Amino acid sequence: MAEIKVPVVRNILQANERLAAENRSRFDEAGIFVVNLMSSPGAGKTSLLEKTIEALAGRMGIAVIEGDLQSSYDAERIQKKGVQAVQINTEGGCHLDGNMIQIALEALDLAGIDLLIIENVGNLVCPAEFNLGEHEKITILSVAEGDDKPIKYPLMFQICSALLVNKIDLLPYTNCDMEKIRKTVRQLNPAGKVFEISCRTGEGFEPWLSWIANKVAEHRKNRAQACASPRMDKH
Amino acid sequence: MHELSIAQSLLDIIVDESNKHGLERINKVRLRIGELAAVVPESLTFCFDLVSRDTVASGAVIEIEKIAVTARCDKCDLSFEVKDRVFECPKCGEPVLEMLGGRELDVVSIEGETGENDG
Ligand SMILES: Nc1nc2c(ncn2[C@@H]2O[C@H](COP(=O)(O)OP(=O)(O)OP(=O)(O)O)[C@@H](O)[C@H]2O)c(=O)[nH]1
Ligand SMILES: [Mg+2]
Ligand SMILES: [Zn+2]
Numbered sequence: 001m002a003e004i005k006v007p008v009v010r011n012i013l014q015a016n017e018r019l020a021a022e023n024r025s026r027f028d029e030a031g032i033f034v035v036n037l038m039s040s041p042g043a044g045k046t047s048l049l050e051k052t053i054e055a056l057a058g059r060m061g062i063a064v065i066e067g068d069l070q071s072s073y074d075a076e077r078i079q080k081k082g083v084q085a086v087q088i089n090t091e092g093g094c095h096l097d098g099n100m101i102q103i104a105l106e107a108l109d110l111a112g113i114d115l116l117i118i119e120n121v122g123n124l125v126c127p128a129e130f131n132l133g134e135h136e137k138i139t140i141l142s143v144a145e146g147d148d149k150p151i152k153y154p155l156m157f158q159i160c161s162a163l164l165v166n167k168i169d170l171l172p173y174t175n176c177d178m179e180k181i182r183k184t185v186r187q188l189n190p191a192g193k194v195f196e197i198s199c200r201t202g203e204g205f206e207p208w209l210s211w212i213a214n215k216v217a218e219h220r221k222n223r224a225q226a227c228a229s230p231r232m233d234k235h
Numbered sequence: 236m237h238e239l240s241i242a243q244s245l246l247d248i249i250v251d252e253s254n255k256h257g258l259e260r261i262n263k264v265r266l267r268i269g270e271l272a273a274v275v276p277e278s279l280t281f282c283f284d285l286v287s288r289d290t291v292a293s294g295a296v297i298e299i300e301k302i303a304v305t306a307r308c309d310k311c312d313l314s315f316e317v318k319d320r321v322f323e324c325p326k327c328g329e330p331v332l333e334m335l336g337g338r339e340l341d342v343v344s345i346e347g348e349t350g351e352n353d354g
Contacts, residue, residue: 001349004256004347006345010341012248013244014248016244093240094237095237095240097240125273126237126273128273129273129274130237154320156273187322190323190331191330191332
């Protein structure tokens with residue numbers, strides 16, 4: 001018997017990272033802009049999707065992957081809006097991972113799709129560590145959850161490129177301090193955009209809609225340039 | 236909850252490295268986990284005990300080194316530790332976008348026994 005020490009230095013999540021990178025190249029080949037939408041249960045992910053699809057589906061091709069512990073209820077809500085939606089049931093798993101996205105992609109027709117939104121499982125902790133191959137992470141916080149959430153669950157608020165503070169129609173009935181949310185998120189994530197919205201009344205939707213539409217357009221433009229330029233490396 | 240899938244990924248790496256290096260029993264695994272990583276160490280070691288039962292890593296000690304959050308100001312070229320999760324340069328007060336460390340979830344080393352006899 002010999003006792004030895006093996007230096008390793010490997011990222012524990014490297015297997016998922018590899019799958020996420022594969023997904024990413026598939027998205028890029030197809031020219032699709034992909035968003036990973038995260039929040040705690042009930043913050044308003046599906047409601048945001050419904051309203052966003054209503055406003056933008058005439059201008060771009062949209063598809064949705066719905067992650068849930070169980071049921072296909074959310075995918076049905078999205079299909080009613082006339083876009084493709086695939087349901088993934090994690091059967092108890094608290095987050096989506098790169099592999100689940102690969103399975104869902106088999107059921108999606110990506111032709112003509114400009115924007116793919118992945119609704120993650122409702123959870124403010126676990127999904128933050130698992131990349132899916134998305135271009136942007138977007139987090140929703142509803143005012144009913146309290147203004148201390150960015151301090152208690154920092155990673156979710158640190159990694160998102162946009163935070164949507166939803167249910168602002170309920171502000172008069174809560175003690176949620178919007179300025180405190182803005183300040184904490186600014187300190188934690190200076191580049192992150194903050195939008196205050198209500199999926200019920202539609203308040204605050206204009207800035208959000210133009211931000212996301214812009215992102216999709218920029219992505220399309222960069223891709224067109226990359227294709228046109230002979231000097232660009234092909235992978 | 237996701238510590239279970241992280242523990243499983245950790246075990247996969249350990250088994251892979253054990254096969255590569257001919258380890259038959261793992262005594263200790265050293266990890267580096269960033270302060271901002273969404274992982275609770277107690278929960279990870281608990282889950283690891285579960286998933287490693289009846290494997291080469293059964294009973295192995297998991298040693299976790301916590302890594303502070305650090306960032307770099309590109310105006311001052313200053314690297315510093317981020318205190319209280321405020322990503323702001325302590326010198327010029329500007330918001331800082333470049334994180335250097337604090338999200339690690341790494342295996343650093345594995346210690347164990349090979350089946351070979353000495354001499
Ligand atoms: N008052 C108010 N209610 C809202 C708003 N947005 C969503 N809701 C309600 O909040 C509840 C949850 O909304 P969903 O859109 O299903 O939330 P979700 O994040 O998709 O939930 P899960 O998928 O279960 O995690 C529903 O009853 C919505 O009608 C809002 O802006 N204001
Ligand atoms: Mg939903
Ligand atoms: Zn500075």
